[in-house]
Amino acid sequence: MNNLEILKLDRALWNAYIDREDLETAIKCYNTYINNLKNYKDDIISANNEINLSAQLFQIKMNILAEKYLKEKNYQKALIAVSAAFKNNSSDIRCVKNYIVCLQELKQGDLEVSLLKHLEAISNNDINNYPTIALNYENKGLYKEALELMKKYMELKSETCIKTEDYVFLGHFYNKFYENVSHKYSDLQNSVKFFAKAAFLAPEINLYARNTIMLATKSRDFETAYKCWDSLKKYNQINADDEFEYSKLCLKSQDFAGWHKYYDTRFTRQQNPIRMPEFKKGKWNGITDLSNSVLLVYCDNGYGFGDTFLIWGYMHRIAKIAKKVIFITQNEIYDLLKNNEYGIDVFSKTKVNLDNLNYDFYLPAMSIPAVLNLDKSNISVGSGFIKPDLNLVKEFKEKYFNNDKFKIGISFSGNNINNNKTRDIPVKDFKLLDDLDNIQIYNLTKEVNIEEFEILKNNKIINAVKDVENFAQTAAIIANCDTILTSDNCILNLAGAIGIKTFGIFNYVNDARWFDLTGNDVVWYKSVKPFVCKDMDDWQSALLPAVNEIKQFIKMREV
Secondary structure (H helix, E strand, O other): OOHHHHHHOHHHHHHHHHHOOOHHHHHHHHHHHHHHHHOOOOOHHHHHHHHHHHHHHHHHHHHHHHHHHHHOOOHHHHHHHHHHHHHHOOOOHHHHHHHHHHHHHOOOHHHHHHHHHHHHHHOOOOHHHHHHHHHHHHHOOOHHHHHHHHHHHHHHOOHHHOOHHHHHHHHHHHHHHHHHHHOOHHHHHHHHHHHHHHHHHOOOOHHHHHHHHHHHHHOOOHHHHHHHHHHHHHHOOOOHHHHHHHHHHHHHOOOHHHHHHHHHHHHOOOOOOOOOOOOOOOEOOOOOOEEEEEEEEEOOOOOOHHHHHHHHOOHHHHHHHEEEEEEEEOHHHHHHHOOOOOOOEEEEHHHOOHHHOOOOEEEEHHHHHHHOOOOOOOOOOEOOOOOOOHHHHHHHHHHHHOOOOEEEEEEOOOOOOOOOHHHOOOHHHHHHHHHOOOEEEEEOOOOOOHHHHHHOOOOOEEEOOOOOOOHHHHHHHHHOOOEEEEEOOHHHHHHHHHOOOEEEEEOOOOOOOOOOOOOOOOOOEOOEEEEEOOOOOOHHHHHHHHHHHHHHHHHHHHO
């Protein structure tokens, strides 16, 4: 045997270690073996052939081991195997994909991003990897990269080869980019456009039509939304998820009968259904006489504080038709509503045992407009139906409001249960208020970065809610203000419920609840005047006329 043949015997050694799954020893032996071959000068061609053969064999075996460990969820050992394979051949797409999975599971986000970009670079000859890479970009919050890669994929793919799923991916990435990065109406429109293509190409798939209805409702493209609904009815069995999205379309387009009919599907839909406790009595249908009955109204789980403030506006109507009303609300709201003029018993959700309550029927709070069969003519809750505690009002007046200035409360974001950042107004856009004389500004937004307030030099902002613990205190603060300037959040609802003159600032694309923002009020609340951005995030176009009206208020006050 010559020296090369003797050297090649070591191939069996590192293979044996791999078969025993002694990875560290196998990798060490393999690297030593390859280095020895590289240093063999007597027959360079034969040595290089052995290097290439061994590299291929090592790559295959390490990939197999990595996938075995991934299946077993042994991500540490999978990482050792896949890392060795990657160093052996960094252009192996199979290896890189496994490497990315390992890093995802081991929470190594920055390294994962680097590998995603590497995978994109080595996939030029196989663009079918692009959608998967784009999904990984999205998972890392790289929404622009995800969208751009999917657009590139669609451009490179011949039109005859584009599949329905490709339009779904493109629509999805446009929507994610719109929601998290651009907030551009054109991106939302493109999302609708491509989801609609998929929906009409594959009408048998509910999800495509449902997404189109949801996004078309948001963009006020009612024609496309209703076409998708008609297609669903024609080609498929409609499920509760479809009906729930349709109910929001009905509300936004002012089809109140459709909204009433389908809105309770929020409890039966598969995606994020509203979970309610078990009730020992039946649900009130809106028809059965309640004059000798006790009705329990339970605030829907998962809905925001603003929803509760709004629904409380209907309780005086409910109190007139029922012998007795019990109202179960969020802990933070209990102190605000417990002493009320309607004789309603109010309980906090976490401090009441439903089994100990005596009632004849129950009703989810958000179902009240449907059971009362309300439409645009009678859906308004008016204003002034929530009464702040006068002792708290006095307490906060002495603490913050004991001055002769015109008092403006501002709120620029909510708690975003749905993570909807398109409702949040940057604090810098309130700089318009710095030009007003003889005013005092009060912040009503919790968890705020106080340093942002430094943008106002002439009119300093007092953080009035920094120590509040519940909405009884927040209501007392609002009651001390002359006016409220707020984005679409719970403060808008609470101020409207109290009856303080409120200027609601809405983005160009806004929630389905706001079905008519063209008048002098938002319909639901008579004391809230809407100002809508002329384009997405063009907050100045909405704030400027609102601030101009505040100027007129100040002038009238000074006369």
